[in-house]
Amino acid sequence: MGYEGEKLVATLKAARKKKGLSQRALSARAGVPQSHISKIESGAVNLTVSSLTAIANALDLELALVPRKAAPAIRTISRRVNNAPKATPEVRKEIERLAKKLEHIQSLKIDSPVFDNLQRQFREMRQFENLIRNTDTLRSICGTLKSVEGVGDVAALQDASRQMNSIRNTLAHGMVDEDRARLPRPAYRLDGDNDE
Amino acid sequence: MGYEGEKLVATLKAARKKKGLSQRALSARAGVPQSHISKIESGAVNLTVSSLTAIANALDLELALVPRKAAPAIRTISRRVNNAPKATPEVRKEIERLAKKLEHIQSLKIDSPVFDNLQRQFREMRQFENLIRNTDTLRSICGTLKSVEGVGDVAALQDASRQMNSIRNTLAHGMVDEDRARLPRPAYRLDGDNDE
DNA sequence: GTACTTGATCTGTTTTAATATATCGTTTTG
């Protein structure tokens, strides 16, 4: 097994532990014998893609082939996602409400491209729900949508979309800022390269 | 071979074609028989990680295990790196100048955490040099750094760092926006959406 | 102290990935 393989295997093992799964539990999920998982984790085999993906998927991981140039950036993102703070219950609740509302509106067969767009924005935003810190805008959007449900005010969709977009922009900023926040650097850190 | 495998294989094939390599040329680089590459590309085998990484590396690809949640973002980045326009000579020249300057400052043994940070930011930004469209801010940073070299104005480092960060913010926006642009847009986009 | 669970290890078997080499039609090129 090459060095790349070692890293992959380490990732698998770490992911399993993080999820608190035993080899047997993972075995059940992935459909791979426990004995084999043990061998894999000890680096004794050169796994096949099918085994790897079976296990990876059972651990909510995805096998990807990324351009070498993009690899560092991707490591950064992965790390960030890994230790992202959990979404607060409030945020989650608010998002849930929004989802419900959108579903309802959907059932009204408004069928406007603006609505399609809104839904897409919503899905996109949802991927990052754990980065959202305050619920003001979310609540506001909920309010805006009320007038769509009630009076059938389609123009309000436009508004909602605008607000949704504002959240997105905030998140984009946040992502960058968060990186900086990591900064208060250990006083000495004679910097070899960037990780951890 | 599962569906995931299909995608990986498709990526390999696409990457090979993009590089204008024949199966035999790739075979030579990767140390894998041409006949086997053919089988792989036709999806007839369940490859092992060692074969996969050998071929991937020969194609400047890296095999990575990414959190499912981060996968969409990562796909975005990969795609972007793939069909990113080349960095303009001007941008490249400007970045080269900046690198030189930083190197010089390094040699002055300023040794401030702020400088370390600046260097990190620079390295990170450099990964995306091909996304940078105009050189104004880069030039400006160069100017700012002059006063560090000359007068030893350490406070200016803070400034430079801020400017560097502004570039990052701009890039982050660009990323998100481009993402939206790509998605299957409803045919009639009356939604004059608002940003930038 | 008994009963479970954990990860590692063994046995034996089947399946197949990977190898080396050669050839086959089909473009492409000179």
Next chain:
DNA sequence: CAAAACGATATATTAAAACAGATCAAGTAC
């Protein structure tokens, strides 16, 4: 047209991945 390069395919061999299943020692729980 002839030569070369292309991808697909054939054959035969070797190495090993994957499987099923049992066992083990070390640890944990009740």
